Amino acid sequence: MPREYVEALGAKTMSAAQTGTLRRVVSTRMPTKWGMFDAIGFERDAPNGTRGVESALAILMGDLAGGVPLLRIHSQCFTGEVLGSLRCDCREQLEIAMRAIAEEGRGLVIYEYQEGRGIGLMAKLQAYELQDAGLDTVEANHALGFRTDCRDFSLPAAILRDLGIERVRLLSNNPRKAGALAEHGIEVVVRLTCEAAPTAHSLAYLRTKKEKMGHALSLPQGNPHAARTGGIEAPLSHQPQETGHG
């Protein structure tokens, strides 16, 4: 990101702090294996006051004002991203997005701390325990007293407004994310597939997301390792380069 742009972001911090509860608390360089990003940390007071402070990171590359940027809104997945769990596709989706943004040289990931679609790590593990006993991911959340999806995506929408971004190309298989952004005044010009190849451990979970939550997933019936190769949306998926490692 050009130095001028970073300084402009810094200048905007002060005005944002005066107009709303969203606060920029940090901006720093973030070199990654895909290239150099900037990481901006945001906080705001939780709406009902019971959860304290909500926080999220915007991880940016390039001049975001120079066209409609790629965007992924990504929810934290400790099990997939840190432990390398193969029960879900989160880590690969994040890597697909980071790689796609780096290849374009422009775009951003907004990373939210919403483990398990917003239920938290321990409840997510309890939901896994129920899935081990035969429930699917939606039934397990309901059995624990949670909605199917506890996220509302208002924080990423506020961050986009703070960054001056009104139109995005959304990297997501989840139509609900696109709808939620639209409700908050962000135009989703196109939704681009962000589909990881399923594994034997993730296939049932992904089928439930497709069938019960409307996710746009191809999920071939045969070889669970086959990658998506087409569709009405532009595919941006890649075969994992290091499945289950590093």
Ligand SMILES: [Zn+2]
């Ligand atoms: Zn996950």
